[in-house]
Structures are given as C-alpha cells and as structure tokens.
Amino acid sequence: MGIVGEAANKEANRSVSEKKPTVVFVLGGPGSGKGTQCANIVQHFGYTHLSAGDLLRAEISSGSENGTMIQNMMKEGKIVPSEVTIKLLQRAMTESGNDRFLIDGFPRNEENRAAFEDITKIEPAFVLFFDCSEEEMERRVLNRNQGREDDNIETIRKRFKVFSESSLPVIEHYKSRRKVRQIDAGRPVEEVFESVKAVFTSKNEKAD
Ligand SMILES: Nc1ncnc2c1ncn2[C@@H]1O[C@H](COP(=O)(O)OP(=O)(O)OP(=O)(O)O)[C@@H](O)[C@H]1O
Numbered sequence: 001m002g003i004v005g006e007a008a009n010k011e012a013n014r015s016v017s018e019k020k021p022t023v024v025f026v027l028g029g030p031g032s033g034k035g036t037q038c039a040n041i042v043q044h045f046g047y048t049h050l051s052a053g054d055l056l057r058a059e060i061s062s063g064s065e066n067g068t069m070i071q072n073m074m075k076e077g078k079i080v081p082s083e084v085t086i087k088l089l090q091r092a093m094t095e096s097g098n099d100r101f102l103i104d105g106f107p108r109n110e111e112n113r114a115a116f117e118d119i120t121k122i123e124p125a126f127v128l129f130f131d132c133s134e135e136e137m138e139r140r141v142l143n144r145n146q147g148r149e150d151d152n153i154e155t156i157r158k159r160f161k162v163f164s165e166s167s168l169p170v171i172e173h174y175k176s177r178r179k180v181r182q183i184d185a186g187r188p189v190e191e192v193f194e195s196v197k198a199v200f201t202s203k204n205e206k207a208d
C-alpha cells in the first residue's frame, strides 16, 4: 500500500475509534423489568448492557474506598453522587470494546443527566421507559429473591419516592425532546419484549 493509501486507512480507523458510541438509556421504576428486557435486547441487537445499579454493587463487593458510602446510600434508596456512577459507566464502556450501550437505571435525576452529558458529550439516541404500576413493581421486587439488601418493603417505598420525585423529571426532559419510547411494562415478559423489538427495529430509530 502506498503512503497515500496508508494515510487514508489511518484516517478511516481514527474516525471509527473516535466515533461517538450509541447510547440508549433504559429507565423505569424499581422492578419494572429493565434488567430482564435488557438481557433480551442484548441477545437480539448486539448492545452491551450496563446496569448502573449492578456496577455500584460490584464496586461495593470489590472493597473500593467508596464501597461503604455506596452501600449506605443504596440501603436508603438514595442516589449515589454522579461522578462515582459516571466513572464506573465510562470504565465499563471502554472495557467492553463495543460501541452501542444500554445504560440501565441511569440517569436517575437531573443532576446525573446533566453531568453525564457534560462529561461524556454523549446524548442518548433514545430513552426506553418501562411504565408499570407501583402495585405490580412492588409485587415483582418482593418476589425477586436475588438477595438484594434494598429489596425490602421499607427501602422499596423509599425507592418509589425517589423515582417519582427525581427520576420522572428526567423522563419528562427527554419527552419534551421526543426521545422517549414508552412501553407498557405491566404485561408478561414476552409481550413487553414484542413492543421493545418494535422500537429497536423501527427504521426511524437512529440506534439501528
Ligand atoms: N413483565 C414481567 N412480568 C412479570 N415479572 C417480571 C416481568 N419483568 C420482570 N419480571 C420479574 O420482576 C423482577 C424484577 O425485574 P428486573 O430485575 O428486570 O427489574 P428492574 O427494573 O431491573 O428492577 P431494579 O430497578 O430494582 O433493578 C424479576 O424477578 C423479574 O424476573
């Protein structure tokens, strides 16, 4: 290959590696089925699933210096400082080697949202919102049996309050920008996934 060809090749590779990743935020109340549906999306559409809650739990288990602070906040259903969560997300994105991500359970408040956009300069392609009644979400979380310290009725009530007071405004923000794809998540898993698939296969979605 000549010098000109090599330069063109380098340029092509550079633009690929510097291309902004595709991000879909996956939001919804505790137990709405975000993790369950993300696992299905990964199988069908080649995304990497990053659950902010799972990354925070892994940070606690790793014995990191932030572990105790994160654990105490999660027990209370509170939102961990943005910089901690964003660092974990950025690290996971880099380590994945992929360029399309489902970011599950983040941003949880307006400050999370603004900080993520500020730091990463990434805007989501769209936001998947799993809409489910509190009654159904409570039933699911109490039956989940994954040993999560925050799956008890006292913390669940706090998580619902944080969701409606702090997370719903994030969804409203993206609604006003026509980025929200709202899914009725109160139906059986397979039915919910049919609606999810329709979103990901729509030719109008930038993420495809
Ligand atoms: N459509 C559904 N119908 C009935 N049960 C469901 C449905 N979707 C998920 N579940 C079950 O409900 C529980 C919660 O689901 P999941 O963990 O996916 O929710 P989540 O939104 O990720 O919750 P969290 O925010 O607490 O992490 C799990 O036990 C899961 O198997």
Ligand SMILES: O=c1ccn([C@@H]2O[C@H](COP(=O)(O)O)[C@@H](O)[C@H]2O)c(=O)[nH]1
Pocket: 030, 051, 052, 053, 054, 056, 073, 074, 075, 076, 077, 078, 079, 080, 081, 085, 104, 105, 106, 107, 108, 150, 159
């Ligand atoms: O961006 C985030 C995500 C999660 N948290 C804390 O973790 C728990 C559990 O989150 P799940 O999404 O249900 O796994 C949540 O209640 C918060 O305390 C967070 O602070 N920031």
Ligand SMILES: [Mg+2]
Pocket: 034, 035, 051, 053, 105
């Ligand atoms: Mg989850």
